[in-house]
Amino acid sequence: MRRPDAQPAMPSPSSSRATGLPLEAVAAMVVVVVASNWLVQFPINDWLTWGAFSYPMAFLVSDLTNRWYGPARARQVALVGFAIGVVLSYLLSDARIALASGLAFLSSQLLDITIFDRMRRASWWKAPLVGSVLASTWDTAVFFSGAFAFTGLPWISWAIGDLAVKLAMALVLLVPFRAIMNLRAPVPGATPPLPSS
Template structure:
């Protein structure tokens, strides 16, 4: 059995890091605010925005590698949590803090492991696994001890997150085409 060659990654420039961190921070902060607004008995507005965090992570991972994606996750995490305590609520921030970093690190690991397969497999599987973990942690931490409607919100949000993960494959692929390929990269 032959080993696969190590993938080549573009160097992560300060501008790229700043853009990725800002995108991650805006998505997480926005989602933390939107999750406080239910649409109905089984869904909140946050379910529609949060999957974009996985898109950001997956694009950074694909182009710059898992180490760069982890850097973006940690810095974006710190920014979003600080802002969430102030603009959302401490309880939402605590749930988001726990869920976000666990889900992002899982996403990065799963994506990196599957990066050599079909272009759609790594982002889809990584996002599905991470959305499930994120949902379980976020809702159980943020709403523990609250009346049970949060369980239906969690299930509704997860269903929407998984659906959006599928829909985000098109922007993922389109953005990959816009990224200049590296010489010898697979």
């Protein structure tokens, strides 16, 4: 029997919504990966492809998942998103693009998750911005060299243009991150407390 003055127990990380994989995050990640792998095949000019505008959304998904569910769940979302995204990308785009994308995606997402987690106690904007900038730089180098090197296409200029857009998007996506981050409280026990400013 519970004492009348006892506080209700907080759900543990292994109960409530912490037990399952956040399916909305997985779905968002898969959509971003597949759309980006399809859009990267369409250059806007010699400096840019359409995929540069969609791919940075993957970091927004990772950062929000990391904030709400912690780094372990964010890694799981990245792994599941990677597996499903590579298979679907293989069906919708060139195999070389799908493989290069998979390698770049997984390594850059894990880098972003690690940086975000280490910086989570800093001001609200530092973890997503620094993580996105460093992970975007890594992603761009791995993807464009793997997908387009030795093809005769202007992949170096595409990579430079792509990175410039990704860096600009890292700044722009701070607005939705800030607007969305407090819509859901972090799962109790999954992450240390974050500063609100």
